[in-house]
Amino acid sequence: QVQLQESGPRVVKPSGTLSLTCTISGGSFDTYYWTWIRQPAGRGLEWIGRIYVNGNTNYNPSLKSRITMSVDTSKNQFTLNLSSVSAADTAVYYCARDRGTYAHGSDFDPWGQGTLVIVSS
Amino acid sequence: DIQMTQSPSALSAYVGDRVTVTCQASQGIRDYLNWYQQKPGKAPKLLIYDASNLETGVPSRFSGSGSGTHFTFTISSLQPEDIGIYYCQQYDDIPYTFGQGTKLEIK
Numbered sequence: 001q002v003q004l005q006e007s008g009p010r011v012v013k014p015s016g017t018l019s020l021t022c023t024i025s026g027g028s029f030d031t032y033y034w035t036w037i038r039q040p041a042g043r044g045l046e047w048i049g050r051i052y053v054n055g056n057t058n059y060n061p062s063l064k065s066r067i068t069m070s071v072d073t074s075k076n077q078f079t080l081n082l083s084s085v086s087a088a089d090t091a092v093y094y095c096a097r098d099r100g101t102y103a104h105g106s107d108f109d110p111w112g113q114g115t116l117v118i119v120s121s
Numbered sequence: 122d123i124q125m126t127q128s129p130s131a132l133s134a135y136v137g138d139r140v141t142v143t144c145q146a147s148q149g150i151r152d153y154l155n156w157y158q159q160k161p162g163k164a165p166k167l168l169i170y171d172a173s174n175l176e177t178g179v180p181s182r183f184s185g186s187g188s189g190t191h192f193t194f195t196i197s198s199l200q201p202e203d204i205g206i207y208y209c210q211q212y213d214d215i216p217y218t219f220g221q222g223t224k225l226e227i228k
Contacts, residue, residue, distance in 0.1 A: 045165065045208060045219040060216040061122075094164055105212045107155040109176070111164035 002027030004095050004112035011118050012089075018082040018117055022095030025076065029053060033098035034071070034078045035108060038091040046091075050098055050105070051078055085119045092116050123147050123211050127220035135228045140196040142223045144209035149189045153213040156185055156194045159222075160205045168207075169194065201227055 008020035022034065036048040049059035051069040059067045068081040082089060092114040100106030124147035134140050144154065152172035157165035167176050169185035172192060182197045196203055204227055209220040 044221050045210075047217040047219070058215050062216070096164075099170075100212065105215070105217060107167050107170040107210075107212070108157075108165075109167040111166075114164050 002097060002110055004110060006093060006095050006112045006115040008115060010116065011120055012085055013121050014086055014119055015084055018085050018089060020080045020093055021077050022112060023077050029073060029076045033100060033105060035096045035098045036080045037094045037096060040091040052102060087119050090119045122216055123150060123214055123218055125209055125211055125218050125220040127209055127223050129223060131224045133226045133228050134199050136199055136201060138199045140199050142194040142207055144192040144220050146190045146211055150211045150213035152188045153211055154192050155210045157208045157210065158205050165208060
């Protein structure tokens with residue numbers, strides 16, 4: 001059974017870079033897109049972007065200028081870097097598997113438990 | 122971006138009631154629509170994929186239908202454990218987008 005676990009700093013200073021890692025266990029890392037989704041407190045869900053094992057990425061245009069995603073197949077990990085953060089980036093960040101194909105996305109399952117990142121000085 | 126509009130935003134019903142949530146897409150998305158349930162402090166859980174397919178292990182009281190721009194999510198007989206927030210999500214086009222959520226409570 002595939003499990004995902006987010007890790008990274010809980011607090012990031014304004015104008016700094018938010019860096020999170022998602023570690024996958026219990027299943028294949030190949031043949032799927034791996035996704036980041038965030039949720040500000042008391043609000044809805046926002047798709048951030050996704051990365052394939054070959055490094056191919058798709059980003060949300062609203063965040064594209066600030067996002068970098070990468071993958072480390074040797075560690076079964078993928079990472080999110082979000083630069084120039086502000087209070088508006090404070091949210092619970094989830095990683096998830098996109099069960100679609102390389103050609104087209106699909107649903108998200110499973111999800112990590114989520115990690116709260118607070119942007120504050 | 123494709124906008125997903127859910128209604129109602131909140132819903133209160135009795136145990137045993139039939140509950141329906143709708144999701145309207147701003148443009149046609151074929152059947153590229155999923156439904157999730159989120160409980161407080163937890164990650165969303167996939168319930169329905171491809172508009173009408175029940176995820177493995179999800180009770181059969183949950184169902185989904187629709188295609189194009191109009192979609193429906195139904196709980197045939199509401200149970201106490203069904204409280205939470207329900208989201209629709211489209212994957213027809215990037216960026217993938219979610220509805221704003223429907224908060225379901227028990228009367």
